[in-house]
Amino acid sequence: MKIALFWHRRDLRQHDNAGLTAALQSGYPVVPLFIYDREILDLLPSRRDARVTFIYDEVERLARQTAQAGGSFLAFYGRPVEVFEQLLTQHEVAAIYTNEDYEPYAAERDAAVGALAARHGATFQALKDQVIFAKNELLGKSGKPARVFGAYRKAWLDKLQDAHLQPYPSAGLYTAEHLAHVPDAPARPTLSSMGFEEFRQQVPTNELPAEELVRSYHLTRDTPGRVDSSTRRSLHLRFGTLSVRELMHQARELNPKLLAELIWRDYFMMLLWHYPSTATESFEPRLRRVPYRNNEKEFRAWCEGRTGYPLVDAGMRELNQTGYLPNRARIAAAGFLVKHLLIDWRWGDRYFADKLLDYDMAQNVGNWQWMAGTGVVAAPWFRVYSPQSQQEQYDPTFAYVWQWVPEFGTCHYPKPIVEHKFARDRAIETLRTAYRAAGE
Numbered sequence: 010m011k012i013a014l015f016w017h018r019r020d021l022r023q024h025d026n027a028g029l030t031a032a033l034q035s036g037y038p039v040v041p042l043f044i045y046d047r048e049i050l051d052l053l054p055s056r057r058d059a060r061v062t063f064i065y066d067e068v069e070r071l072a073r074q075t076a077q078a079g080g081s082f083l084a085f086y087g088r089p090v091e092v093f094e095q096l097l098t099q100h101e102v103a104a105i106y107t108n109e110d111y112e113p114y115a116a117e118r119d120a121a122v123g124a125l126a127a128r129h130g131a132t133f134q135a136l137k138d139q140v141i142f143a144k145n146e147l148l149g150k151s152g153k154p155a156r157v158f159g160a161y162r163k164a165w166l167d168k169l170q171d172a173h174l175q176p177y178p179s180a181g182l183y184t185a186e187h188l189a190h191v192p193d194a195p196a197r198p199t200l201s202s203m204g205f206e207e208f209r210q211q212v213p214t215n216e217l218p219a220e221e222l223v224r225s226y227h228l229t230r231d232t233p234g235r236v237d238s239s240t241r242r243s244l245h246l247r248f249g250t251l252s253v254r255e256l257m258h259q260a261r262e263l264n265p266k267l268l269a270e271l272i273w274r275d276y277f278m279m280l281l282w283h284y285p286s287t288a289t290e291s292f293e294p295r296l297r298r299v300p301y302r303n304n305e306k307e308f309r310a311w312c313e314g315r316t317g318y319p320l321v322d323a324g325m326r327e328l329n330q331t332g333y334l335p336n337r338a339r340i341a342a343a344g345f346l347v348k349h350l351l352i353d354w355r356w357g358d359r360y361f362a363d364k365l366l367d368y369d370m371a372q373n374v375g376n377w378q379w380m381a382g383t384g385v386v387a388a389p390w391f392r393v394y395s396p397q398s399q400q401e402q403y404d405p406t407f408a409y410v411w412q413w414v415p416e417f418g419t420c421h422y423p424k425p426i427v428e429h430k431f432a433r434d435r436a437i438e439t440l441r442t443a444y445r446a447a448g449e
C-alpha cells in the first residue's frame with residue numbers, strides 16, 4: 010500500500026499545520042515522523058540541553074496522540090538523507106510532505122532529500138507554515154528585500170488578507186481514516202540512547218496569552234522585571250508548538266505593537282533566506298574587517314554577568330539560569346558586548362545560540378547584526394546606548410536587578426569593567442576608522 014510521509018521539524022503540533030494538512034488531504038495514508046538530526050545534535054556543546062529534552066517531550070506527545078488517533082508515529086536518530094533512504098527502500102512511499110525551513114543548512118538538506126525522493130519515484134513538497142510571507146513574496150520595488158523595517162511592515166500589512174491567518178484543518182483530519190499503521194515500527198530513540206541527559210527548564214504554556222496581557226503589551230513589554238511583561242511564546246514559535254497564525258490573529262485583533270514584533274520575525278526569516286551568508290558574516294561589507302578587541306577575559310565577565318553594569322549582568326544571569334531573557338535585556342547585553350567591549354557580534358550570537366531556549370538563527374543573527382550596525386537592517390553604527398540611562402528608563406526601581414544580582418550594591422558587586430564615555434568614544438572611533446579604511 011502506498012503511503013505519504015509527513016516530516017515534522019519546526020512544527021511540533023498537529024493543529025493548524027500547513028504541510029500536515031496537505032499530507033492528510035493527499036489521499037494516501039499518512040505516517041508522521043520526526044528525525045533527531047545528528048548533523049544538528051552532534052554540534053551542541055553540551056549533552057544536557059533543555060531544548061533537546063523539550064523536543065523529546067513534544068515528539069513523545071505527538072507519538073501518543075497519533076497512537077490514540079489510530080496511526081503510527083516514527084522517530085529516528087540519524088542523518089535525514091540516510092533515514093529517508095531506508096524509508097524509501099522499505100516502504101512504498103508516494104510522497105513526502107513537510108513545512109519550509111529557511112535556514113541555510115535546512116535548504117541544502119531539503120534539496121538533498123527532495124532529490125533522493127525523486128530517484129525513488131516519490132514527490133517531495135515543503136509548504137509555508139511558520140511565517141505569513143516568505144522568500145520572494147514581499148520584495149521592495151528594486152526586486153530585493155526592503156532594508157527598512159517600516160517599508161517591509163507596510164507592505165506586509167497591505168498584503169495581508171483574512172485568509173492568511175485562517176487555521177489549517179489538520180487536527181480534524183488526524184483520524185485513523187487518514188493515518189497509516191506501520192507494523193513492526195522501530196522503537197523510538199530515548200534521550201539516553203542519543204547520549205543526552207534529561208534537563209527540563211521551566212517553559213511557559215503554549216496556549217494563546219491572556220487577552221489582558223496582549224491588550225497592555227505595548228505598555229509592559231519594556232519592563233524586564235515583570236514576568237508577564239511580554240508573551241513569552243518565542244520558544245513555542247521556534248518549535249511550532251504554537252501556530253504563528255493563531256498568535257498573529259490575536260495580535261491583529263488586540264495589539265498592533267505585538268503584531269509588529271511578529272512581523273519582525275517574518276522579516277528576519279526572509280532576510281536570512283535571501284542572504285544566507287549573514288549567518289556567519291556581516292552583511293555590511295565595510296564592517297567586515299572591524300578590528301574588534303575580542304578580549305577573552307572581558308567576554309567571560311560578560312557571559313557570567315560580572316561587567317559591573319547591573320542591567321547587563323541581570324540579563325546574562327537570567328539567561329544562564331533559565332535559558333530566557335527579556336528583549337530589553339537582550340538589547341542591553343548585546344549592545345554592551347559589541348560597542349562597549351568591542352567584541353565581535355558573532356561571539357555573542359554563538360553564546361546566545363548555546364543558551365537561549367528560543368534560539369532561532371534568523372532572529373538571533375538578525376538582531377545581533379542590527380545591534381552591531383552590520384546587518385541588512387541595522388541600527389546606526391554610531392549609536393551606543395548608555396547602560397545607566399537604560400537602567401533608569403527600564404528598571405528604575407532595580408526590581409529586575411535585585412532578582413538576578415542579589416549582591417548588587419554591596420562590596421561583592423564588581424566595579425564597571427569599562428567607563429561608559431571612554432567606551433562609547435572608542436567604539437565610534439573604531440567603527441568610523443573601519444568605514445574610512447573601506448573607502449567610505
Ligand SMILES: Cc1cc2nc3c(=O)[nH]c(=O)nc-3n(C[C@H](O)[C@H](O)[C@H](O)COP(=O)(O)OP(=O)(O)OC[C@H]3O[C@@H](n4cnc5c(N)ncnc54)[C@H](O)[C@@H]3O)c2cc1C
Nearest residue numbers: 239240241242243270274336339343367368369372373376
Ligand atoms: C540580541 C538579540 C537576540 C535575539 N535572539 C532571538 C532568538 O534567538 N530567538 C527569538 O525568538 N528571538 C530573539 N530575539 C528577539 C526577542 O528578544 C525575543 O523574540 C523575545 O524577547 C521573546 O520573548 P517573548 O516571546 O515574550 O516576546 P514578545 O515581546 O511577546 O513578542 C512576541 C513574539 O514576537 C517575536 N519578536 C519579538 N521581538 C522580536 C525581535 N526583536 N525580532 C524578531 N522577533 C521578535 C518573537 O517571536 C516573540 O515571541 C533576540 C533579540 C535580540 C536583541
